[in-house]
Amino acid sequence: MNNERTYQFSDNRESGKKAVFVAIRQNAPIARIDIAKQTGLSPATVTSITAEMITKGLIEEVTNPNQNAARRGRPRVDLQVRSDAHLVAGMKLTDKYATVVIVDFVGNRVAEFSNPSPAAFQPAEDTRDFLQETLLMALDDAGLTIKALSGVGIGLPGVIDTDTGLVRWSPTIMERDVPLQQMLHDVLGVAVFIENDANLVALAEQRFGLGTKARNFIVITIEQGVGMGIVIDGKIYRGTGGGGAELGHTKVHLDGALCRCGQRGCLEAYVGDYALLREASTTMGPLSGANPEQQMQLLMKEAQSGNQTALSIFQRAGRMFSMGLANVVNIFAPELIILSGERLQYDFLYDDDVIASMKQSIVQVAGPPPEVRVHKWGDRMWAMGAATYALEGVIDLELHG
Ligand SMILES: [Zn+2]
Incomplete structure (x- = not known):
């Protein structure tokens, strides 16, 4: 059993309830004393919260068979979530x-x-x-x-x-x-x-993905646009009214390319599909392919088969992306960056050059650069x-x- 305190919740009972539930769901079967260690709540508080959850049919007690066989006396009772509750x-x-x-x-x-x-x-x-x-x-x-x-x-x-x-x-x-x-x-x-x-x-990375052990991490999603999820001190940072974390619209070029948002020089205007296709049609002429997705596939194939113009379009996008990553690291100093999304099949955005270039643009005082991990999971x-x-x-x- 890992007894690290994975979540830091405030001492009030309301947020404590959620912490207890998360600890049970992630580590079940788990004893009350281990829940207390994980959440930082007192054993008495854990006992009272879990009693309420049992009454409401959300969790149930299970006897730990290993403990039973190993020693005499009262069997250790663990808790688990009731799968049929909801x-x-x-x-x-x-x-x-x-x-x-x-x-x-x-x-x-x-x-x-x-x-x-x-x-x-x-x-x-x-x-x-x-x-x-x-x-x-x-x-x-x-x-x-x-x-x-x-x-x-x-x-x-x-x-x-x-x-x-x-x-x-x-x-x-x-x-x-x-x-x-x-x-x-x-x-x-x-x-x-x-x-x-x-x-x-x-949230998914934090609960059951690559971020279960990290207190400060950033998820960057690359789909049609570039999205970002920020976890600070174990909590998702939402900004005022849900705004913020618009990594795609941070500026990487003064008076640069026109973005879908109407402004200029946004990161997305260099790494988004539409941006790559726009540049391709300017430099290579009209692309065949019935829709943007097919056109992207064709452009990728061109680059892979050695078309220098196509290759340079992807390399430029990669350099712009590394600048965006470096800005994130310089602001947040996360311990981990997770790159996630279906667009990751276009590996120009996370190849070694991109990561190396990001590392060159970050201020390194407190420690090593963050770990960058790629998580290609689907919808x-x-x-x-x-x-x-x-x-x-x-x-x-x-x-x-
Ligand atoms: Zn924009």
Whole structure:
């Protein structure tokens, strides 16, 4: 058993409850005394919190068979989460499709489903309808109904205010300040929790991915845009009203290339698909390929087969990306940077040159440069982050009302 204190929660009982639950879910079966060590809460507090959770049917006691055989006397009693206590769904929305994963209360995957989006950029009501339709299809596919779910977590790109459930802005929705959480709750009739997708990847990395041991780490997601999830002192940093962490729109060039956001010189305007294709069409003429994805594949093939112009486009993007990474390191000094996302198949963004160039641009005083790790996980894992978010939201509702 690892007795390090993985989470630092404030001493108040409310956040303590969540800490206790997370410790049990991640380390089950676990004894009360080890929960106390992990969370930093007193054994008496742990005993009282776990008693409440047992009464509410969220966790259960199990006798540890090894301890039983090893010594005489009272058998050691461990705790574990009751997998059948609740079912939740996690969803990821992109401009191409929605992915759903349904998990039990432990986080075991029960079902998964994917549905292509009818349009990349939709009015809010169409987005709501698409999410509802996709969720109902996923449930139907699994032989379940909406009544089986206790909560739905949804991750989408953009600025999401988790306190109010408002989508301040998203590249997938036409309007601004959309009360998507409430709109979905009204049609689904279950608790809905929405969050920025990169933050959900950070949560997934923290709970069961590469970040379980790190207190300060950064997740950089590379998809259509460049997203970032920041974990400081074990907590996701959300900025005011869900803003911030817009790594894609940090400036890497004065009066530089035009970005989708309307400004100039943004990182995304150099490393985003559209930026690479724009440069390719300027320098190499029109690309064949029916859509941007196919065109990107073709451009990548050109570079791999030695086309110097194509290669230079990717190398330039890599240099710009290393500058963006160095800026992040100079500001946050994380112990770990996780590069995550489907776009990582384009390895120009994380090859050795990029990492070496990043290391040359960082101020190194306190210690070695951060470890950079690449995590190529698909949409299912993003949806797992959303499901984890929903699980923890349901726990909050169960324990705090
Ligand atoms: Zn921008």
